[in-house]
Amino acid sequence: MKGASFTTALTTAVGLTLTLLLLGTLVVIAFLGKQWESSIRSAARVQVYFMRDIDAGTLQYAQEALRTDAAVSVARFLDAETASRQLEAELGESFVDFLGYVPLPEAMDLTLNAAHSNLDSLHVLAQMWSDLPGVAEVVWPEALLQSLDHGIRSVTSPLLMVAGLFLIVSVLLMNNTIRLSIFSKRFIIKTMQLVGAKPRSIRAPFLWSGVALGMISGLLAFAIITGLLSGFKTMAGDLGIALNLPVVLALGGLLISMGVVVAWGATWFSVNRFLRADDDGLH
Numbered sequence: 429m430k431g432a433s434f435t436t437a438l439t440t441a442v443g444l445t446l447t448l449l450l451l452g453t454l455v456v457i458a459f460l461g462k463q464w465e466s467s468i469r470s471a472a473r474v475q476v477y478f479m480r481d482i483d484a485g486t487l488q489y490a491q492e493a494l495r496t497d498a499a500v501s502v503a504r505f506l507d508a509e510t511a512s513r514q515l516e517a518e519l520g521e522s523f524v525d526f527l528g529y530v531p532l533p534e535a536m537d538l539t540l541n542a543a544h545s546n547l548d549s550l551h552v553l554a555q556m557w558s559d560l561p562g563v564a565e566v567v568w569p570e571a572l573l574q575s576l577d578h579g580i581r582s583v584t585s586p587l588l589m590v591a592g593l594f595l596i597v598s599v600l601l602m603n604n605t606i607r608l609s610i611f612s613k614r615f616i617i618k619t620m621q622l623v624g625a626k627p628r629s630i631r632a633p634f635l636w637s638g639v640a641l642g643m644i645s646g647l648l649a650f651a652i653i654t655g656l657l658s659g660f661k662t663m664a665g666d667l668g669i670a671l672n673l674p675v676v677l678a679l680g681g682l683l684i685s686m687g688v689v690v691a692w693g694a695t696w697f698s699v700n701r702f703l704r705a706d707d708d709g710l711h
Contacts, residue, residue: 439605439609440605440606440608440609440641441641441644441645441648443601443602443605444602444605444606444641444642444645444687444690444691445645445648445649445652446649447598447601447602447605447645448598448602448645448646448648448649448683448686448687449649449652449653450594450598451594451595451598451649451683451686452649452650452653452679452682452683453653454591454594454595455679455682456653456657456679458591459675461587465542465576465580466542467542468576469540469542469545469546469573469576470501470539470540470541470542470545472540472545472568472569472572472573473537473538473539473568473569474537474538474540474550474553474554474557474566474567474568475506475535475536475537475538475566475567475568476490476494476535476536476538476557476563476565476566476567477533477534477535477563477564477565477566477567478490478533478534478535478536478562478563478564479533479562479563479564480533480564482534482562483562486561486562487534487562489560489561489562490536490560490561490562490563491503491505491536493560494536494538494557494560495536497553498541498544499540499541499544499549499553500538500539500540500541501539501540501541502538502539503536503537503538503539504536504537504538505534505535505536505537506534506535506536506537507534533564540553545573546573546577547570547573547574547577550568550570550573554566554568599690602687602690602691602694603690603693603694605694606638606641606690606691606694606695606698607694607697607698610634610695610698610699610702611698613634614702617630617634617699617702617703618702621703627700627703630699630703631695631696631699631700631703634695634699635692635695635696635699637695638691638692638694638695639688639691639692641687641691642684642687642688642689642690642691642692643684643687643688644687645687645691646680646683646684646685646686646687646688647680647683647684649683649687650679650680650683650684653679653683654676654680657676
């Protein structure tokens with residue numbers, strides 16, 4: 429009997445682990461997709477060009493306004509003379525001596541926070557920065573962001589539908605796995621009921637067993653996913669940067685919580701079903 433119980437518990441734990449592994453994989457893919465999107469958006473740069481005859485006070489005011497803007501994560505001032513010398517070095521000739529003046533304007537190179545690196549925000553920001561005193565032009569990658577937004581919209585809805593379907597299937601699989609394990613003990617439940625045990629006393633050991641199996645399955649799924657991520661980190665270091673310690677711990681908590689909640693709920697309903705069943709319903 430003990431061997432049969434161990435086999436049932438092992439089968440249940442394996443089934444729950446595989447299902448939670450599927451859920452955890454979906455969560456990791458969704459998180460990495462969000463990180464990839466944020467990385468691309470953060471790479472979008474904005475150049476703010478100043479007027480050529482701008483005075484020092486106005487230039488300093490505009491620089492400070494851009495540098496302290498909440499949408500800006502990094503602001504770098506591009507000095508006209510330095511930029512001209514770099515361009516001369518790349519071209520191999522001195523066009524400044526030929527022209528007699530520095531043709532490049534002073535500018536600020538801005539890197540935005542990912543939350544503000546979208547079409548709606550940048551339209552507002554570009555207009556606001558264009559109105560700053562001494563600003564001649566604001567240049568930003570509108571075409572790139574349009575392509576990015578279109579690509580995200582085209583894949584988001586199908587992915588959400590697939591993820592939702594997988595979530596429903598995963599929960600149903602976990603529920604069926606628990607119900608099958610309880611089904612094998614239906615006569616034990618009925619025997620306890622016939623000798624006068626209260627429903628609460630009958631449910632308690634099954635619920636604790638279900639919770640324990642849910643925790644073990646969550647931990648096993650978490651261990652497998654972290655092991656796979658460690659392997660990916662060896663091959664691609666950027667993945668390890670995206671999935672930092674708080675994110676990994678949150679994933680572990682999610683898997684364990686999901687395993688416990690589903691196992692507890694499925695055990696509760698399955699035991700109650702056999703408590704209400706008559707003798708004919710047990711066969």
